[in-house]
Amino acid sequence: DTAVSQTPKYLVTQMGNDKSIKCEQNLGHDTMYWYKQDSKKFLKIMFSYNNKELIINETVPNRFSPKSPDKAHLNLHINSLELGDSAVYFCASSQRGATEAFFGQGTRLTVV
Amino acid sequence: AQRVTQPEKLLSVFKGAPVELKCNYSYSGSPELFWYVQYSRQRLQLLLRHISRESIKGFTADLNKGETSFHLKKPFAQEEDSAMYYCALKSGNTPLVFGKGTRLSVIA
Numbered sequence: 297d298t299a300v301s302q303t304p305k306y307l308v309t310q311m312g313n314d315k316s317i318k319c320e321q322n323l324g325h326d327t328m329y330w331y332k333q334d335s336k337k338f339l340k341i342m343f344s345y346n347n348k349e350l351i352i353n354e355t356v357p358n359r360f361s362p363k364s365p366d367k368a369h370l371n372l373h374i375n376s377l378e379l380g381d382s383a384v385y386f387c388a389s390s391q392r393g394a395t396e397a398f399f400g401q402g403t404r405l406t407v408v
Numbered sequence: 409a410q411r412v413t414q415p416e417k418l419l420s421v422f423k424g425a426p427v428e429l430k431c432n433y434s435y436s437g438s439p440e441l442f443w444y445v446q447y448s449r450q451r452l453q454l455l456l457r458h459i460s461r462e463s464i465k466g467f468t469a470d471l472n473k474g475e476t477s478f479h480l481k482k483p484f485a486q487e488e489d490s491a492m493y494y495c496a497l498k499s500g501n502t503p504l505v506f507g508k509g510t511r512l513s514v515i516a
Contacts, residue, residue, distance in 0.1 A: 300451075329503050337492055339452075339506040351503075386452060388504075395440050395459075397504055399452040 299323050302387050302400035309377060310408055317372045317403045319387030326392050328370035330362060333384040333402070342385075345370055346392060377407045410435050412497050414507035421485050422515050429480040429510050431469075431495030439497045441471055441478040442504070446492040455480075455493070465489070485514045 300321045309315050321328060330342040343362045344351045350362065359375045374381060387400040411434040421427055433439065443455040456464045458471040458478060469480045478495060495507040 327501075331506075337509045337511070339494060339509070341503045341505070344503040388452075392501055395442070395457060395498055396454050401451040 299398050300387055300389055300400040302385075302403050304403060305401065306404050306406075308406045308408060311377055311379060313377050314373070314375045315377060315405070316374070317385055317387075317405070319370050319372070319400055320368055321387075321389040321398070322368065323389055323398060324391075325389035325398075326367060327390050328364070329388040329390075329397065330370065330372050331386040331388060331399075333386060335383070339386070342372075343370075374405075379407050381405060382407045410439070410497055410499065410502070410505045412495050412505055412507035414493075414495055414510050416510045417508070418511045418513065420513045420515060423487055424484050427480075427482045427485045427489070427512065427514075429493050429495075429512065431478045431480065431507060433476050433478065433495075433497050435476075435497060435499060437499055439499045441469070442496040442498065443467070443469055443478075443480050444494045444496055444506070446494070446509075448491070452494070485512075487514045487516055490514045 303318045327346040329344045333339050342356045361373045363371045384402045384404050386402045388397045390397040413432045441458040444452050445455045446452045467482045471478050492509050494509045496504040498504050
């Protein structure tokens, strides 16, 4: 059983489109995250979210928005995609108060 | 502010040679430090954490608070160790903060 799963694994889309990446965790964790890994492999936190609090990295454009239908899911919506959004996006989860985070396999987004 | 620095983008060593991947951090409190590894086309996974003081796949890392360092070491590198290695810091309930990563290439 996959602990943290993301779909799709690959996403190719045109500039200006709106797209979503889904993330689900079956670990019973209460906190989920989205990270962006750019072309230089730099991992940067975008959002962290539990059922009470959304923490947004101030450098993230407001075209990006997390949506959590329930505790096990944190989807990433991106509006008006730009070339610079091309990256690998990783979802992760952890239990509040615990230290280890578990990562999904990543979604490679290519904007053309 | 929390910051993790990995000075080397790429480290190439021969098989059987010792490996040291450097990590320095800046944080005023008492952070928890981790090493994560990403093998080719695989997800990021935890390699080890400083509080465990364990050896995983032959790797060890000691937290040096005086030097604010958490270098990753292995006495004899193997080809299967080739991967991206990320040092990460966590404090309280904040998300992990990662360094920029070091690509380790072990040459046969």
